[in-house]
Amino acid sequence: MAGMIRAQARRIGMGLLTMPVACGIAVAAAGIMVSGVWSRTQTLTVVNWLAQLMVIGAGVCVAVALTGDPLVEASESTPVGWRRVQATRFALAAVSGLAGAVLMFAPLHVLGLWPQDTGWISLIAPTGAVLVVGAAGFAAAAWSASTRATVMAVVAVWMFLALLWDPYVLDPVAQRGIPLTVAVIAVGIAWHLLGDEERNVTLARRSI
Numbered sequence: 115m116a117g118m119i120r121a122q123a124r125r126i127g128m129g130l131l132t133m134p135v136a137c138g139i140a141v142a143a144a145g146i147m148v149s150g151v152w153s154r155t156q157t158l159t160v161v162n163w164l165a166q167l168m169v170i171g172a173g174v175c176v177a178v179a180l181t182g183d184p185l186v187e188a189s190e191s192t193p194v195g196w197r198r199v200q201a202t203r204f205a206l207a208a209v210s211g212l213a214g215a216v217l218m219f220a221p222l223h224v225l226g227l228w229p230q231d232t233g234w235i236s237l238i239a240p241t242g243a244v245l246v247v248g249a250a251g252f253a254a255a256a257w258s259a260s261t262r263a264t265v266m267a268v269v270a271v272w273m274f275l276a277l278l279w280d281p282y283v284l285d286p287v288a289q290r291g292i293p294l295t296v297a298v299i300a301v302g303i304a305w306h307l308l309g310d311e312e313r314n315v316t317l318a319r320r321s322i
Contacts (some may be wrong), residue, residue: 118194120131124200126179128320131210134172134244138214141168142221149227161222162229165240166276167217172211172246173268180255181264183318197308204252211248214239235286243280247272251299256304259317 123131145161152160180203219237222228228236247268256268275293283289310315 118198118202119206122199123206126203126206130175130178131206132209132306133175134168134211134214136214137168137171138216138218141165141218145222145227146225149225154227157227158229158230161227162279165218165229166272168214168241169246169247169276170269170272171242172207172214172244173251173272174265175211176207176248176251177255177261177264177268179203180251180273181259181261196311196314197305200252200255200308201305204248208245208248211244212241215244230284232286232318238286242294243272243275246275246290246297248292249301253300256307259314259320 142165144164145157148160149157172185180200197261215239219228219240223231223234230236239311250271251264251268254264258264280289281292283292
């Protein structure tokens with residue numbers, strides 16, 4: 115298992131895997147820097163929008179990690195199978211996104227610079243968003259095997275959360291609990307789709 119994780123990390127690329135972490139650190143640093151120049155209200159507004167960029171960045175990383183691989187047929191011919199390959203890549207990208215979200219939230223929370231902060235429970239907002247958009251990418255990649263379609267799905271889900279859901283559902287548990295429930299269902303459907311070897315190979319050939 116450890117060997118497979120290392121192999122898939124190499125296939126994804128350390129640059130792509132570390133991007134969400136770097137984005138999270140950059141957002142935290144930017145928030146701290148502007149807090150010394152701007153008012154608290156202005157700082158919270160900036161942090162809010164920068165945090166959204168970190169979430170979409172993590173989602174795009176998932177989309178890129180899960181699509182465009184020419185080795186689908188080769189993977190299906192091994193005992194590992196393409197489903198386990200994709201699940202491993204999704205897990206690696208999700209862990210990276212979660213790490214970035216934590217590194218972004220923690221210093222801003224401690225300094226009182228996180229928007230609508232209700233304590234450490236507010237950590238569920240960025241981490242949950244990362245998981246939801248990542249799950250959208252996993253499901254879209256399983257359905258289409260297309261980088262373009264997967265990125266579009268990630269962006270669509272991100273826009274829904276940022277513009278239509280989060281501003282109106284303020285309870286942190288409901289705000290992330292409902293989307294995460296839907297995300298779990300989407301991941302389950304994607305897992306089922308990835309179990310069809312013939313379909314995986316056909317989609318991979320079409321996407322080349």
